[in-house]
Amino acid sequence: MNMCSYICASIKEEMSQLITLSVPKEKLVKAAAIMKLVAHPTRLAVVDLLGRYDRLTVNEIADATGCEQSLLSHHLTNMRLSGLLKSEREGVNIFYSLKLKELSKLLACIENCECNL
Amino acid sequence: MNMCSYICASIKEEMSQLITLSVPKEKLVKAAAIMKLVAHPTRLAVVDLLGRYDRLTVNEIADATGCEQSLLSHHLTNMRLSGLLKSEREGVNIFYSLKLKELSKLLACIENCECNL
DNA sequence: TGATTATATGAATATGTGTTCATATATTTG
């Protein structure tokens, strides 16, 4: 390695150091995980509904989304276990609601972005 | 089915008709597809970088993200083929950039939501 | 032209996800 290539490498290294993420990696991991959870038509629908109706029973969500009960239940269970939703029993019904209210903002945002696709 | 159950069913039906999606289903499908594409730490990083640096070579992105070249190339190719990115060769380098500028807004939005997690 | 650098591609594999189906549980009501 001669002097020139040494200097060039050095410059290159400095240059590339300028290009950095604006967000720590762990945050990207977290964000990606949340997006992944929501990145499904039925689950987006759930977020949409619960963002507007505060709380709904499984049946109501099933009706509104047209999703079969068992499948919907799986979706809801996943979303609950990963902290997106919470549920409370009331008699024979179980009401679901958003644990992270911000999620509906996310939907609105995507809505927005998506217009310009 | 007696009169009462008929009336009840009817009321129930009317009630449940009030609960509807605010967005047509196809739109949810589209939105979910976009989110799915971005819902990965490396790909979020790519969106972040290209939102701020306008255009970058594969190597620059690889350095900044710490992602191995072949794997990154796969990610970039996917994102390009699905319309999120575009690429242009310039000599030995290939520059990638956001085709959907709105994507970086999406990232900001998630950032926001994510704070309150 | 041959070496080097930047990038892409394809096969193989591991792992994850969505869906279905059958069945279980909990609550209410007659």
Add this chain to the structure above:
DNA sequence: CAAATATATGAACACATATTCATATAATCA
């Protein structure tokens, strides 16, 4: 208590996705 309703659960399967590795291509330069 038996029946009906609302919801959950678990196994099985199909399918998609992420990753790795080896190799290909394309451009540049000596």
